[in-house]
Amino acid sequence: MEIFRLEATSRTPEVELNPEQGTLTMIGESYPEDIRTYYEPITVALEQFAATQPSDLKITIKLTYFNSGSARALMELLDAIDEAAQDKFNAELNWYCDPDDDITQEFVEDIAADLSAVKLQILDLDPNDLV
Amino acid sequence: MDRNEFDRFYEFSDWVAKDKFVLSYSGYVSEDILYAVGQTLRQRLAGHMDNPAKIKNVFSIFVELMQNLIRYADEGPQPEDEEGEKPSFGIVMISDNGNGGMDMMAGNYVSPEEAASLSQRVNEISDLDADELRSLYKTKLRQPTEVQSKGGSIGLIEIARRASTPPTCATYDAEDGLKFFMIKVTV
Numbered sequence: 001m002e003i004f005r006l007e008a009t010s011r012t013p014e015v016e017l018n019p020e021q022g023t024l025t026m027i028g029e030s031y032p033e034d035i036r037t038y039y040e041p042i043t044v045a046l047e048q049f050a051a052t053q054p055s056d057l058k059i060t061i062k063l064t065y066f067n068s069g070s071a072r073a074l075m076e077l078l079d080a081i082d083e084a085a086q087d088k089f090n091a092e093l094n095w096y097c098d099p100d101d102d103i104t105q106e107f108v109e110d111i112a113a114d115l116s117a118v119k120l121q122i123l124d125l126d127p128n129d130l131v
Numbered sequence: 132m133d134r135n136e137f138d139r140f141y142e143f144s145d146w147v148a149k150d151k152f153v154l155s156y157s158g159y160v161s162e163d164i165l166y167a168v169g170q171t172l173r174q175r176l177a178g179h180m181d182n183p184a185k186i187k188n189v190f191s192i193f194v195e196l197m198q199n200l201i202r203y204a205d206e207g208p209q210p211e212d213e214e215g216e217k218p219s220f221g222i223v224m225i226s227d228n229g230n231g232g233m234d235m236m237a238g239n240y241v242s243p244e245e246a247a248s249l250s251q252r253v254n255e256i257s258d259l260d261a262d263e264l265r266s267l268y269k270t271k272l273r274q275p276t277e278v279q280s281k282g283g284s285i286g287l288i289e290i291a292r293r294a295s296t297p298p299t300c301a302t303y304d305a306e307d308g309l310k311f312f313m314i315k316v317t318v
Contacts, residue, residue: 011166072285100187101184103289
């Protein structure tokens with residue numbers, strides 16, 4: 001499987017799934033015009049990745065802003081990873097959150113409570129360090 | 132243009148062109164408009180607020196308000212397009228409330244049934260405390276989108292969670308049996 005990559009746009013994050021390294025990163029902002037069209041290819045790429053019988057997946061999320069539609073899409077994406085990872089591969093998620101943004105922090109905590117295979121860690125996002 | 136039209140236009144600009152009006156937009160709403168006006172809003176907020184958390188809340192609420200308009204504000208006096216569909220039409224206004232915060236308002240034409248349903252939803256959400264809103268948000272996220280009723284429930288909860296006081300709304304009678312629905316949110 002080749003590297004799956006979406007370049008950042010003004011309304012969507014940079015996304016990279018590197019199957020060799022077993023990494024998925026999402027960096028930027030997410031409020032796409034059409035949520036389904038944007039997130040669907042990421043879900044498909046992750047399904048392909050899971051089918052390669054990987055041993056590890058390290059996910060890094062650094063989103064400075066995402067809208068409520070993206071919140072749902074992110075939840076569904078992580079649910080799908082959580083299901084695929086069950087007894088199959090190790091999945092770790094480092095989610096960098098704006099420490100001033102209580103609503104996003106709570107959303108990520110609520111997501112974490114529903115994940116069983118993915119180990120989620122909430123870290124502080126430095127808005128000046130988005131590279 | 133006769134004198135009266137200049138008078139009316141001046142009254143209008145006297146209202147909206149003051150500095151305390153951080154931003155106002157009225158007209159057709161689309162994703163392109165959301166993006167363009169949103170970028171302008173971010174620049175304007177940087178000059179009006181020094182609290183990054185509040186700036187983020189204002190921007191987030193703006194996006195949810197605009198997306199609700201784009202999806203649901205397809206009633207009103209605006210003409211139909213070639214396909215017989217009415218483009219979404221609405222108004223948003225963001226003003227400095229003088230207490231270090233922003234008042235945000237959005238309005239659009241709706242059917243009387245939709246007006247009643249929207250008002251009910253805003254009033255229900257206004258009665259909830261922060262923990263109840265958080266738990267409702269999570270419940271709604273887990274519901275399939277098609278189960279949710281019109282009006283963007285998730286968006287409305289997001290708005291209520293990011294507001295500093297409960298959102299309020301009002302409905303006025305408009306022409307052609309329609310209602311003009313308005314929501315006010317303070318950050």
